Amino acid sequence: MKRYLSKIVFLLFGFLLLSGCEDYLNIPPEAAISEDEIFGSYNSFQGFQDKLLKNLHDYNRHGARVTTALGGEAMSPTGQSVYNANLGNYWYLLNNRGIWATAELNFAGGFYQYIWESLRIANMSLEKLETDILRNATASQRDWLKGQALFHRGFLHYEFSRAFGSIPYIDRVYSAEEEQNMKRFWSYEKDGRTYRNTQAVMERAVEDFEAAAELLPSVWPSPNINWGRPTKQAALGFKAKALQFSASPLFNEDATGNAEYDNELLLRSAKACQEVIEVMRSIVGRQPAGMPQNNEHGLTPWESFRQVFATFDGTQPGTDEVLFSKNTAIFGPANVRHSEARNFSYQPIQGQNGAQGSQVYVDKFEMNDGSRYLPEYDTDDDKRWVNRDRRFKFTFYVHGDRVDDMTVNMAGSALVAGQGLNTNVIRKFDEDNVTRNNAGQASYVTPFLRMADIYLTYAEAVFESTGSYTAVPAGLQLSAADAVNIVRARAGQPDVASTLQYYENYTQPRSCELDEDPAFRKLYRNERAVELAYEGVYWFDIRRWKRGQVKDGQDLQAMLFDEENGNLVNFRRIDQQSYVFKEQHHWMPFATSMTRFTTDWPQNPGW
Numbered sequence: 001m002k003r004y005l006s007k008i009v010f011l012l013f014g015f016l017l018l019s020g021c022e023d024y025l026n027i028p029p030e031a032a033i034s035e036d037e038i039f040g041s042y043n044s045f046q047g048f049q050d051k052l053l054k055n056l057h058d059y060n061r062h063g064a065r066v067t068t069a070l071g072g073e074a075m076s077p078t079g080q081s082v083y084n085a086n087l088g089n090y091w092y093l094l095n096n097r098g099i100w101a102t103a104e105l106n107f108a109g110g111f112y113q114y115i116w117e118s119l120r121i122a123n124m125s126l127e128k129l130e131t132d133i134l135r136n137a138t139a140s141q142r143d144w145l146k147g148q149a150l151f152h153r154g155f156l157h158y159e160f161s162r163a164f165g166s167i168p169y170i171d172r173v174y175s176a177e178e179e180q181n182m183k184r185f186w187s188y189e190k191d192g193r194t195y196r197n198t199q200a201v202m203e204r205a206v207e208d209f210e211a212a213a214e215l216l217p218s219v220w221p222s223p224n225i226n227w228g229r230p231t232k233q234a235a236l237g238f239k240a241k242a243l244q245f246s247a248s249p250l251f252n253e254d255a256t257g258n259a260e261y262d263n264e265l266l267l268r269s270a271k272a273c274q275e276v277i278e279v280m281r282s283i284v285g286r287q288p289a290g291m292p293q294n295n296e297h298g299l300t301p302w303e304s305f306r307q308v309f310a311t312f313d314g315t316q317p318g319t320d321e322v323l324f325s326k327n328t329a330i331f332g333p334a335n336v337r338h339s340e341a342r343n344f345s346y347q348p349i350q351g352q353n354g355a356q357g358s359q360v361y362v363d364k365f366e367m368n369d370g371s372r373y374l375p376e377y378d379t380d381d382d383k384r385w386v387n388r389d390r391r392f393k394f395t396f397y398v399h400g401d402r403v404d405d406m407t408v409n410m411a412g413s414a415l416v417a418g419q420g421l422n423t424n425v426i427r428k429f430d431e432d433n434v435t436r437n438n439a440g441q442a443s444y445v446t447p448f449l450r451m452a453d454i455y456l457t458y459a460e461a462v463f464e465s466t467g468s469y470t471a472v473p474a475g476l477q478l479s480a481a482d483a484v485n486i487v488r489a490r491a492g493q494p495d496v497a498s499t500l501q502y503y504e505n506y507t508q509p510r511s512c513e514l515d516e517d518p519a520f521r522k523l524y525r526n527e528r529a530v531e532l533a534y535e536g537v538y539w540f541d542i543r544r545w546k547r548g549q550v551k552d553g554q555d556l557q558a559m560l561f562d563e564e565n566g567n568l569v570n571f572r573r574i575d576q577q578s579y580v581f582k583e584q585h586h587w588m589p590f591a592t593s594m595t596r597f598t599t600d601w602p603q604n605p606g607w
Contacts, residue, residue, distance in 0.1 A: 039128045041136035045145055049125050052152045053228060055114035056326040059446040059536030060343050060429065067343045067355055068536035071548060073529070074344075074355035075421045075556050075577045082355045085539070086556065088580035090588055090607075112163070115156050119170045122156070125149040127173055147215030151230040151238075154208030155324075157201055158242050162540060165254060165587045165604060166197035169204040183600040195246075199255035199265075202246035209239035218279050223288040227316060228327040233279040237323045237449050240272035244457050247464075248544035250586055259546055266465035267473060273458035273483075274476055276323075280451060287320040294320050297486050298451045305394065305490070308450065312431035314441030323449045333439040340444060341436070344426035344534065347418045349403060351436040356422045357396060358556040359573060360510045361538075364529045365392040368492070370499035372506055378559055378571045391491050395533050397425040399561075399568070404433040411563035421576055422558035428534055452487050452531050459483040459524045469496065469520040484524055487531055499523065510554045512547035548581040555579060582606065 039045050059068040065076070070085035070093075077083060084092035126149045128134065129142065137145070153171070161167055168182040188200040195203045213235035220226035245251055247265030252258055280298030287293055292304035300308055300321040311317045314331050330339055341350035363373045366389045377383040385398045397403060399410040410423040429444035463469050463480035472479050481496040488495065503519040503526075513522050525545075529538055542548040555575035562570045584606025595603045 035128075035133060039133045042134070042138070042141040042145070045125070045128070045134055045137070049121065049145060049148060051121055052118050052148070053327070055118045056448075058326045058328070059448070060534070061326075061328070061330075061339055061444075061446070065342050065354065067534070068539065069344075069355055069534050071539035071542050072358060072551065072556055072579050072581075073361040073534065073538045074426070075358050075558070076355040077353050077419070077421070080355070083577070086577055086579050088582060088585055090585065094589060094591060112160060115160050116170075118152060118156055120173060122149045122153040123171065123173045126153075143215040144217070147212045147235070148230055150208045151212040151216065151235050154205040154212065154235075154242070155230075155238055157208075158205045158238060158245075161198055161201040161205075162245050162544070163588045164590060166201060169201055171204070182598055184602065185600075196255040198251045199246045202242040202251070205242045206239050206246075209235045209242065213239070213275075218283050219286045223286075224290070227288055227318070228325065230324060233276050233283075234324040234449065236272055236276045236279065237454055240269050240276060240454060240457055241449065243269035243272060244461065245540075245544055247461070249546045250544045253546070261464045263465040266461040270458050270461035270465070270473065270476055273454050273461065274478075276451070276454050277458075277477075280320075283320070290315065291319050294451075295490075297455075299486070299490050302390075302490050302492070306431060308447065309429050310431045310434075310442065310444040312434060312440045312442045314443075317443055317445045318447070321451045322445075322447045323451065323454075325445045325447045328443050328445050331441040331443045333436070335443050336430075336434055336439040337436045340429055344429060346397075346408075346420055346425040348406065349397075349408070349425060349435050353419050355426065356420060357424045357426055357533075358577070359422060359559045360508065360557060361529065361533075362392075362396065362422075362424055362559075363508065364511075364526050365389045365395070366493065366499075366502075366526075366530075370494035371502045372508070375509070375573065378573070381568075389491060389493055389530065391530055391533075395426065395428045397427045399423055404435045404438040406435065411561055411568060414563075415560070423560060426534055446535055452490075453528075453537070455483040455487050456524060456528050456531065460528075463520055463524065480520065480524065484527055487527065491531070496520070496523065510551055510557070512542050512545070512550045514547075514550065543586050546586065548585060549583065551579060552581045553579070 037044060038048050065080035067074070067082060069082055072086060074082050075086065081093055125145060129146050129149075134142065134145075157167070157169060166184050166186075168184065168186065185197050186200055188195045188203055190203060212230065213232045216230060216232045216235055218232040220229055220231065243265050247262040247269060249259045249261060252260060252262045277298065280294070281296060284294050284296060284298065292300055292307060295301055298321060300319040304319065307317065308319050308321055309317055316327060318325055337351050341352035341354060343354045344356075345352055345354040346356065347353045363375070366372055367383065368387050368389060373383075373388070397408050399408055401408045408425065410418070410420060415423060429446070431442055434440065434442045458478065459480040462471070462473060462476070462478075462483070466473060469480040485495045493499070500519050500523060503522040507513045507515050507517070507522070508526075513525070525541070528541060532538070556577045556579050557573045558576040559571065559573050561568050561572070584604070587604040589604055589607035590601070595601050
């Protein structure tokens, strides 16, 4: 009885696993809305299901001073998520300012806060579709509703598990009368194999993504109006990502005790990536009106690349390269001065201070000949900020850059006056020349997944499963090098054959690289860091690779300099912010209330 009562108390605080439909809808008696009115037609059913989209939250826009740049790629002032994550204070992320926050505060909460509510909506939708209540809908519309519910159910488990570890797979609507018997750790039998814990969660998510892909369109009717709904290629893309995580050293260790890659799962991930690539190639030229056309690889051309993340004219950011994202309804000055300024910003430009790139992460951006940036280049005017991979200036403003009517000054006392931590400004999510005084109708989104990640996921899967970057496994079409080259070509960087020499005998200091890493492993992982910079990817990468602890205790650096008589002098690197990553930091801690939900829900080790 005590255990049962603890469940009820827990759920009354908002998780809604056991609440009834009327509780969720909060229907006043006088409204007298019937289930027929909610689920009887496609439009009303879709309106009910659209709460799933509303409950999503952008990785870099879900609270004050909150981003998911948590792996040492950035530094921020105190009292922000980046600063506390760098210190290893994940409780701060959970209880205060993070995408996982569940505290009842105005700035708290990401979509993790709404996972249980959203899972109930998805499962309720699937159950209603098994009845005859939906009468006013075509066969295609029924498929779309089911496909969306399956997609969101898979996506929510994927998102939660890759942060927290093993959880139950919630695949039905629970009632208050039944005993649930939910266990954190469990196994799943399929095709002669037993999947355990996190791998079991991901395998069930894979099944939902596969089923969703069979039902969802690759291009929605009225694509401008339906922009943001999951598609066939989004479902296949997250199938590939779920398998990538499942195959990774962290997840494989959790399931089997072996902290190495699982080759079978890697090859399944590569095949899923190829499915995405084939779909994307088939829809080139069918993008919504007003969007740039993708190239033959499904990537947005360089000249339109900023639109993947940001716009200035009040239009929805994003292109067809973005497989899935959270749409935004925030445009203009409030967005620039507040929403983004509280994440990635520099006081003179946007009026507030957010995160700036840590120097070792900035160093990951190669020279334009493919060679690696070396710390001694700091004093070289021909290498420090010029002749770099063009994604460097796409991602950062540096000293001397002209931004609207101001010139960025980050030398000496100017940096102190601007309260900066390092001499760069993250500009990836701003159209050119956007400032607090030139906000226009600017806005931004952070993709949950885009095609560049699919190619780099493919490269990792093929290389780590075969040990070769030139081999093309049976049934596939690309080598690992081919996939990386597609991404690098858009940026104008030399191909793998020309670049690999620079990774052969060089291990980046204070990074997650190891001397014993093969050169191609260093290269594709560096490519992920550069291409997907500040998109909420790096922290997840170094955790699933079990590499976060490699730089534990090595402070994050800044590159500083002074200006004398118009010349930049006295370049030096300083230890600017601490970085802590212990074994426990491979998983987020659960809220204490969740560990008391059931005796079968232990806290993650170290928390």
